[in-house]
Amino acid sequence: MTKRILIIAALVNLLTFSYFKGHSQNITDAIRLTQSEQFDAAKKVYKNIITKEPRNGDAYFHFGQCYLYSFIVDSLSFSLDEVSDSAYYYYKKGTESDQLNPLNYTGLGKIELLKKNQTEAKVHFDKAISLLPSKTNKNSDISKAKQALTYAKIAEAYSQVTPSQMKESYAYLQLAQAYSIPDPAIYIITGDIYLEDGDATNAILNYKKAQDLSPNSPLAKIKIGNIYVRGRNLKAAIPYFEEAQSIDPNFAPVYREMGELYIKSGQYEKAKENFSKFLELSNKNIAARIKYIYALFLCKDYNNVLLQVNEVFATDTSSVILNRLAGYSYFEIAKYNEAKSSMDNFFHKTNLKRVISSDYAYYARIQSKLGSDSLAIESFEKAISKDTSNYDLLSETANLLTKQKRYNEAIALYNKKIDAGKAGSLDFYYLSKIYYSMYQSLSVIPGYAETDSLIIKGTEYLNKADTLCGSFIAEQPSSMQGLQRRAQIKAALDPDFKSGLAKPFYEKVIEKAQTDSVKYTKELLESYDYMGWYNYTTTQNYLLSKMYYNRIIAIDPKNAKAKNAINLPKLKGL
Numbered sequence: 001m002t003k004r005i006l007i008i009a010a011l012v013n014l015l016t017f018s019y020f021k022g023h024s025q026n027i028t029d030a031i032r033l034t035q036s037e038q039f040d041a042a043k044k045v046y047k048n049i050i051t052k053e054p055r056n057g058d059a060y061f062h063f064g065q066c067y068l069y070s071f072i073v074d075s076l077s078f079s080l081d082e083v084s085d086s087a088y089y090y091y092k093k094g095t096e097s098d099q100l101n102p103l104n105y106t107g108l109g110k111i112e113l114l115k116k117n118q119t120e121a122k123v124h125f126d127k128a129i130s131l132l133p134s135k136t137n138k139n140s141d142i143s144k145a146k147q148a149l150t151y152a153k154i155a156e157a158y159s160q161v162t163p164s165q166m167k168e169s170y171a172y173l174q175l176a177q178a179y180s181i182p183d184p185a186i187y188i189i190t191g192d193i194y195l196e197d198g199d200a201t202n203a204i205l206n207y208k209k210a211q212d213l214s215p216n217s218p219l220a221k222i223k224i225g226n227i228y229v230r231g232r233n234l235k236a237a238i239p240y241f242e243e244a245q246s247i248d249p250n251f252a253p254v255y256r257e258m259g260e261l262y263i264k265s266g267q268y269e270k271a272k273e274n275f276s277k278f279l280e281l282s283n284k285n286i287a288a289r290i291k292y293i294y295a296l297f298l299c300k301d302y303n304n305v306l307l308q309v310n311e312v313f314a315t316d317t318s319s320v321i322l323n324r325l326a327g328y329s330y331f332e333i334a335k336y337n338e339a340k341s342s343m344d345n346f347f348h349k350t351n352l353k354r355v356i357s358s359d360y361a362y363y364a365r366i367q368s369k370l371g372s373d374s375l376a377i378e379s380f381e382k383a384i385s386k387d388t389s390n391y392d393l394l395s396e397t398a399n400l401l402t403k404q405k406r407y408n409e410a411i412a413l414y415n416k417k418i419d420a421g422k423a424g425s426l427d428f429y430y431l432s433k434i435y436y437s438m439y440q441s442l443s444v445i446p447g448y449a450e451t452d453s454l455i456i457k458g459t460e461y462l463n464k465a466d467t468l469c470g471s472f473i474a475e476q477p478s479s480m481q482g483l484q485r486r487a488q489i490k491a492a493l494d495p496d497f498k499s500g501l502a503k504p505f506y507e508k509v510i511e512k513a514q515t516d517s518v519k520y521t522k523e524l525l526e527s528y529d530y531m532g533w534y535n536y537t538t539t540q541n542y543l544l545s546k547m548y549y550n551r552i553i554a555i556d557p558k559n560a561k562a563k564n565a566i567n568l569p570k571l572k573g574l
Contacts, residue, residue, distance in 0.1 A: 027059055030066070035219070036252050038285055039070045057098025064090040064107050073253070074287055079353040084111050102128035102142065106153040113161045125154045144179050151176035152189045159196045166197050184210035188220065200227050218244035218251050225257065234265050252281035252288070259295055268299035286312075286319055293325055302329040320349045328362050336369045357387035364396070373400050391422035399430065405441075407434050425475035429482060432468035435461045436489060465489050483509045484523055491530060497538045506530045521555060528552045532565060546571045 026049050033042035046063040049056060064087035071083040088111045094104030109124035132147050133140040142150075155172035158165045173193055176186055191206035204224055211220035225240030241261065244254040259274035275295040282288030289312060296305045306329050309322045323346035330339035343363050347355070364379035380397040387393070394413040401410035414431040417423045439461040442454050466489045473482045487505035494501040506527040513520035513527065532548035535541045549571070552562035565571065 027056075027062065030059075031062055034062075034066045034069055036282065037073050037256075037287060037291075038282060039066060039287055040285065042066050055097050057094045057101030057104055060090045060094025060097060061101070061103040061107055064088070064094070064104070070287070073256075074291060079351070080114070081353045082351070084114055087111060100131055100140070100142070102131045102146070102150040103153065105131070106150060106157065109154065110157040110160075113157050116161075121157070125157075128154065145181050145183055148176045148179035148181045148183065148186055152186050155193060156189045159193045164196055166193075169193055169196075182213055184214040184217070184220070187213065188223070191223065195227065200231070203227060216247065218247045218254055221247065222254060222257055225261075229261055229264065234261055237261055250281055252278050255281065256291060256295075263295065263298045268301070271295060271299055272301070286316070290319060290321055290325075293322065297325055297329060300332070302332045305329040320346060321354075323349065324359060327366070328358075331362055331366050331369075334369075336366055339366045340370060355386070357383045357390060357393070359383075360386060361390075361393060361396070364400075368400060373404055376400055377404075391417045391420060395424075395427055395430070402430070402434055402437070405437075407438050410434055425472050428468045428475075429472040429479075429485070432465045432472060432485060432489075435465035435468065436485065436492075439465065439492060459493070462489055462493050466493065478512065480509070480512055480520065480523060483512060484526070487527070487530070497534050500534055500538055502530060503534055517555075525552055525555060525559070529561065532562070536565070536568075536571070542570050542574055546574050 026045055030042045030045035030049065033039075033045060043063070043066060046059055046066065049059040050063070053059065067083040067086040067090070071078040071080055087107065091104045091107035091111065094101060095108065098104070105124045105128035109121040109128070112118075112121035112124060128150050130137065131140060132142055132150060151172045155169045155176060158169040158172065170193070173190060177190070187206045187210035191203040191210065194200075194206065195203035204227060207220045207223050211217075214220070221240045221244035225237040225244070228234070228237035228240070238258075238261065241254055241258050244251070245258075248254075255274045255278035259271045259278060262268070262271035262274060272295065275292050279288050279292040289308070293305055293308045293312075296302075296308065305325055309326045309329075312319060312322055323342045327339050327342035327346060330336070330342055339362075343359070343366060346359065347363075360379045360383035364376040364383060367373075367376035367379060377397060377400050380393055380400070384390070384393045384397065394417045398410040398413040401407075401413070411431065411434060414423070414427055414434075417427055418431075439458045442458045442461075466486070469482060469486045469489060473479065473486060476482055483505060487502045487509055490502035490505055509523055509527045510531075513524045517524060528548045528551045532545050532552070535545035535548065546566055549562045549565045552559050553566070556562070
């Protein structure tokens with residue numbers, strides 16, 4: 001289940017539902033604390049409620065929801081497996097303590113869906129429905145509001161599986177809507193389901209209805225704003241977040257939302273301002289402090305990240321996650337030994353369930369910088385296994401494999417990326433470079449020139465290198481590294497200079513290099529050398545040949561090859 005979907009779920013689950021009117025105010029307080037992302041405080045309230053009212057099924061249900069939401073807003077500190085286990089525990093306790101409350105059964109069903117246990121999920125959902133008033137259950141006193149919400153929660157759960165099961169979701173949603181209950185929660189859930197189905201228009205329509213029913217809640221405004229953020233229309237999102245701020249200027253999460261929006265738009269100073277306000281309104285609790293530090297990392301303010309981490313560690317070293325952010329930040333400022341020490345602490349202290357792909361990826365980069373490429377490759381492989389959708393990791397791993405001359409393994413990774421349609425232009429360049437290196441490696445084999453099979457193999461490598469480099473140049477036609485590599489490949493395909501395959505490419509190199517002869521000195525020397533010898537041996541234009549060699553000497557007066565060339569009999573007298 002994606003993080004985005006879980007955000008939708010968590011916000012819905014934590015609305016102050018209408019059926020809570022008449023319940024202990026403490027539940028409303030706990031929900032509010034959870035919405036404000038003060039999870040430790042919320043959990044204390046829930047525990048107090050359960051101690052005083054051990055049969056309060058609603059408290060168990062929302063306690064479970066609190067755990068799921070904590071993962072959404074702080075997925076660095078919590079793993080989905082961990083929060084699901086905790087949520088499941090409280091949902092289960094809720095069914096035991098308040099056996100006639102259907103909500104906890106919807107929670108159990110949702111957890112089973114997350115675990116891809118469809119049959120078990122259906123059992124829990126059916127149990128929840130069986131508790132509602134019906135011809136066979138006439139004694140049930142469950143209110144219509146909670147009946148509608150029960151169906152809505154089941155609908156919501158089916159919309160959140162991967163892949164979503166929209167047919168089931170809409171079927172249960174229709175049952176919920178049949179009650180015509182003016183509950184903002186139902187409209188929020190409806191909006192979420194439409195959004196999951198790609199219908200942003202109807203999603204916004206339902207969020208607005210929820211806002212009309214609950215004008216003092218900023219959540220619907222935040223949801224509409226997030227739709228525009230998801231659509232990359234950041235400018236359109238800002239007014240909704242600002243309206244949410246005006247509804248409740250002390251509601252901390254809206255400042256986090258604004259901060260994340262500004263990070264996406266690259267406005268880092270505004271992002272830090274909003275996250276600073278978020279931290280202030282969150283009473284600087286550790287969860288908010290971690291999110292603030294993570295925001296600093298996303299804003300590339302690595303030194304400030306380390307300053308904040310060290311301040312926290314001065315009084316409290318329990319937050320293992322800060323070792324992660326310290327390790328990442330030390331790497332970004334090129335302090336690799338410190339980076340490794342922080343990541344070692346993180347891996348030593350953290351639960352393996354909390355380790356994510358980027359942890360292994362950063363560790364791999366650190367290991368590589370410290371000269372341990374073999375270990376780095378192993379770490380990258382772990383990173384890839386954690387996130388198979390991050391195809392850039394394939395390129396990073398392939399680069400290290402290339403460095404170790406493990407060419408076939410590197411080629412396999414690049415081809416995997418190409419086959420998935422995720423390759424970028426540089427992938428074609430580096431793959432071309434591998435094949436060129438494989439060709440070059442053949443030339444060190446004794447008897448290469450006389451072995452037909454090796455010559456055929458070398459030509460095969462060069463042709464592949466040429467095709468791939470051509471693909472790179474098609475996307476980056478002004479790239480000097482691409483132009484030079486293509487020229488080198490063509491020259492290798494025409495070692496006797498008979499066809500002049502490399503000539504037009506070296507001419508392009510010269511044209512680009514002459515725009516900055518200081519920067520491209522090596523490229524000019526290589527190109528002039530090719531053009532000099534091509535004109536000497538193939539076109540026998542000795543004046544042009546000598547001109548190119550003289551250009552080399554003008555750049556590098558001690559160039560022995562050029563000096564020897566202009567002393568050749570056919571050039572010396574010119």
